[in-house]
Amino acid sequence: MSSSTARADVVIVGAGVVGAATAYFAALVGLSVIVVERGSIASGTSSRCEGNVLVSDKEVGPELELSLYSQRVWREDLAEYADLWEFESKGGLVVARSESSMRALADLVAHQRTLGIRADMIDDIAGVRALEPYINPALAGGAFYPDDAQVQPLLATHQLLRLAREHGAQVRTRTAVHGILTSGGRAEGVETSAGRISAGAVINCAGPWSGELAALAGVHLPVLPRRGFVLVTEPVPVTVHHKVYAAEYVGDVASSDAGLQVSPVVEGTPSGTILMGASRERVGFDRTFSADAVARIAASGLGLFPALRDVGVQRAYSGFRPYCPDHLPAIGEDARMPGLWHAAGHEGAGVGLSVGTGKLLAQALRGEQTDLDLAPFRPDRLEGVAAA
Structure with a gap:
């Protein structure tokens, strides 16, 4: 040394x-x-x-305030550099499977809007499919967040x-x-x-x-690793225009459960591949491939986009998110x-x-x-x- x-x-x-x-x-x-x-x-x-550069998945509180502040930094302080990291203001679509989920989502949206978040309820599946034509027609509705974004x-x-x-x-x-x-x-x-x-x-x-x-x-x-997997499909003609996820994702992110949780998140990329998530589990720094997690991610993703059923998975990868209790x-x-x-x-x-x-x-x-x-x-x- x-x-x-x-x-x-x-x-x-x-x-x-x-x-x-x-x-x-x-x-x-x-x-x-x-x-x-x-x-x-x-x-x-x-x-x-x-x-992810999201506001839609944050519950009301300090993290949401930090998220709104960070959005301004990305969009204003760093605006001249946006192309360097492929800043894409694609918007987020949160979907609900039932009328009870729709009511809970509407309550969250109403509260978020009082804090300055731009969000619009979509009361029926026709409105959702106008944004995402290939989405499951059995869904009840959703909410659109125009400021959700993505960087590389x-x-x-x-x-x-x-x-x-x-x-x-x-x-x-x-x-x-x-x-x-x-x-x-x-x-x-x-x-x-x-x-x-x-x-x-x-x-x-x-x-x-x-x-x-x-x-x-x-x-x-007490920061701990929380393992998560993401699936990447082969390039496909089916287009997913926004970051799309089920309303249950917000609650799962806020959960402290150590066991495997999977809530569907699906989005397209400029190359034509589709990304599917999201899983979370506390297994230490174990990098072992989990067939169970990957299978459940695929199944939950198909629940949002059945048109992807015959699409091949190109690869899957995992990472450790720094979890705080x-x-x-x-x-x-x-x-x-x-x-x-x-x-x-x-x-x-x-x-x-x-x-x-x-x-x-x-x-x-x-x-x-x-x-x-x-x-x-x-x-x-x-x-x-x-x-x-």
């Missing part, structure tokens, strides 16, 4: 999309930044997800880091963090496989591994270890929430009042919460 010591205002651990966004906004405001990543850029969750997550991560480099940030891949440097109860840098990096702030952006990184500083952060990410400085900051636990919303998280952290690092109150996301709220 090298004995060299580097210095920066901020050292960010993790080169996924959250770390990349944080690096960009921190560098943009003049902070010196070093990003360290034990693998390659976007080699974890950010390379194994769909790139690998491109977003790489391009945000490129922009960060243009503002002076350094990115060091194949560099593992072995310890957190502390003095007087404060984090002051990291010990890596390439030497020490001293910094005024250490930011934990390690995704599903954030709990392990926090433990190096003696801090409890109360379904809110940890964002901000850790009161238990000053100097240690976290941007972790975004679960399946990390891509969409990344830029809002990064901009807010940059404001907080400079001691400014943040655009959004970070108190609901404070890391110390998780002290004593079991990581199970």
Whole structure:
């Protein structure tokens, strides 16, 4: 190991999309930044997800507020770069199978609209099929969210880091963090496989591994991996125009059940392939292929789009979403270890929430009042919460 010591205002651990966004906004405001990543850029969750930028799947509360804020950052602060990460404002269509599901969806939409979310109820299947001609005609209706969007997550991560480099940030891949440097109860840098990096702030952006990184500083952060599979079909003439999912998906995302859950999510891609999800289960970092999960995803997807029944599956992939027991990410400085900051636990919303998280952290690092109150996301709220 090298004995060299580097210095920066901020050292960010993790080169996924959250770390990349944080690096960009921190560098943009003049902070010196070093990003360290034990693998390659976007080699974890950010390379194994769909790139959702959604408001429709958020229940009312702090995460929805962060989602709305992040939407503005994507669409306004970063508008000039939209083509770099293939920002596509495709809209989201949430569908209901029964009249009782329609009533629950209507209540959610009514509440969301009071918060500024654009959403329109579609009271019958004819209206739904006007948006998605191939959708199951047995559905009761749905709701359309015009602001739901998509980015290509690998491109977003790489391009945000490129922009960060243009503002002076350094990115060091194949560099593992072995310890957190502390003095007087404060984090002051990291010990890596390439030497020490001293910094005024250490930011934990390690995704599903954030709990392990926090433990190096003696801090409890109950972020756990939640495995999910996605299916990719062969290119087909059947076109899915929007991100389409069942109303039950919102409740499943907010569930704390450790067992396998599957709720249908279907969308098309510019190449003509169809993506099908979504499953979630807590099995640690087990990468084993699950035939059960994949079969249930396929079946649930066909429930939305029966026309896909004879379409071949080209591949399936899985990734680990960083799950937090109360379904809110940890964002901000850790009161238990000053100097240690976290941007972790975004679960399946990390891509969409990344830029809002990064901009807010940059404001907080400079001691400014943040655009959004970070108190609901404070890391110390998780002290004593079991990581199970």
